[in-house]
Amino acid sequence: MDSKHIHKLAKYKIIDDPFDYQDLDDELLTKYKHFEDEFERLYLGKLNQYKLKDCFFYIKNDFSCNAFARNKRGYNIIGITNGYAIQMFEAFDEKYFSSISILLLSLVNLNEVSITDGYADLHEINNFRVNKFMLDCSTQFTFGHEFQHILQFNSSKIIVDSYRSENLDLSEFDIKRHAWELDADWFAMWEVLKYIFEVKREYKIKDDNIFKCLLFLGLGSVCITKTLSYFGAWNFKQKVQKIDFYTKKYSHPHPLVRLLNIIDGFYDQIVDLFPNLNIDKQSLLNNALGTIKIYFNSFAPNKEIITDIFNDMDLNLDTANNYKSELYDVSINDDAIRTLLIKRGINFEQSN
Numbered sequence: 001m002d003s004k005h006i007h008k009l010a011k012y013k014i015i016d017d018p019f020d021y022q023d024l025d026d027e028l029l030t031k032y033k034h035f036e037d038e039f040e041r042l043y044l045g046k047l048n049q050y051k052l053k054d055c056f057f058y059i060k061n062d063f064s065c066n067a068f069a070r071n072k073r074g075y076n077i078i079g080i081t082n083g084y085a086i087q088m089f090e091a092f093d094e095k096y097f098s099s100i101s102i103l104l105l106s107l108v109n110l111n112e113v114s115i116t117d118g119y120a121d122l123h124e125i126n127n128f129r130v131n132k133f134m135l136d137c138s139t140q141f142t143f144g145h146e147f148q149h150i151l152q153f154n155s156s157k158i159i160v161d162s163y164r165s166e167n168l169d170l171s172e173f174d175i176k177r178h179a180w181e182l183d184a185d186w187f188a189m190w191e192v193l194k195y196i197f198e199v200k201r202e203y204k205i206k207d208d209n210i211f212k213c214l215l216f217l218g219l220g221s222v223c224i225t226k227t228l229s230y231f232g233a234w235n236f237k238q239k240v241q242k243i244d245f246y247t248k249k250y251s252h253p254h255p256l257v258r259l260l261n262i263i264d265g266f267y268d269q270i271v272d273l274f275p276n277l278n279i280d281k282q283s284l285l286n287n288a289l290g291t292i293k294i295y296f297n298s299f300a301p302n303k304e305i306i307t308d309i310f311n312d313m314d315l316n317l318d319t320a321n322n323y324k325s326e327l328y329d330v331s332i333n334d335d336a337i338r339t340l341l342i343k344r345g346i347n348f349e350q351s352n
Contacts, residue, residue, distance in 0.1 A: 017062070018060065021059070032082065063081070092135035096295060128203060215266075223263075229255075253323070264281075
């Protein structure tokens with residue numbers, strides 16, 4: 001966004017505390033410019049499709065890692081913090097996605113030689129960089145999630161001043177807000193899937209096993225992003241603050257509920273669009289968790305992040321799935337979400 005728009009929106013208090021990075025050194029400038037260009041490109045691509053007006057993106061001066069959506073006085077604002085740009089580049093640095101780590105992922109697939117070969121073949125494709133692909137998938141997810149909040153705001157009758165932030169806070173619980181978060185995650189995974197298919201076409205990938213590996217890595221990227229965010233692991237030199245499992249508390253659903261929703265939603269979309277791939281849910285889950293495990297063994301080897309996730313799954317899987325189903329029912333009975341589903345021609349039904 002050019003400086004004139006930033007100044008005008010800040011002057012009239014449509015946006016808060018914009019971050020000016022133009023005079024920083026080249027390395028930092030490149031990082032901020034990358035995300036600004038990418039988010040604005042993605043936003044611009046949606047405007048005509050959804051007939052939205054007064055849409056703006058900006059970077060907020062805030063060192064936390066956060067993304068947000070806001071509708072204020074009719075302006076549709078999507079933003080990230082400057083901390084997001086720095087920490088996302090660090091999280092998806094190439095050093096955490098070496099060839100050794102990617103090939104180790106084949107250990108998840110000891111009984112599927114074809115998938116093992118698919119990871120190796122993917123790594124050999126010219127100009128394909130695993131860390132860039134996963135950063136791009138993460139960006140697609142973050143944008144898609146915040147954009148769905150914009151659509152929710154515009155589909156709702158209460159849009160005078162609506163705000164959603166990705167960071168968990170201890171605000172008063174609202175089940176509708178929990179439902180909106182899962183709905184935004186589902187939409188975001190659709191954006192990730194479309195991006196993965198674009199990559200498949202760009203690199204002329206015709207082998208189904210390589211395509212499967214792209215799907216596994218794309219899902220793994222999103223799971224890594226959510227795990228970093230909710231387990232407070234961005235600054236891995238500090239103590240990780242584990243969030244005890246909960247259901248009807250706080251501003252966002254527990255990360256386990258969101259991860260299960262993301263995996264289930266992604267699986268349903270794959271089955272619907274690519275039935276011939278014959279991907280089973282257990283394989284998708286194994287590869288997503290395998291990606292997380294290998295990543296955090298490299299990113300934060302002295303932390304218990306993976307152990308915490310597996311323990312939460314062992315102890316709370318049924319409760320998490322039941323709550324996820326309850327939120328699904330809340331979603332399809334919510335006027336804003338229901339209207340959006342009908343407009344897209346998406347079939348939905350009450351869960352059992």
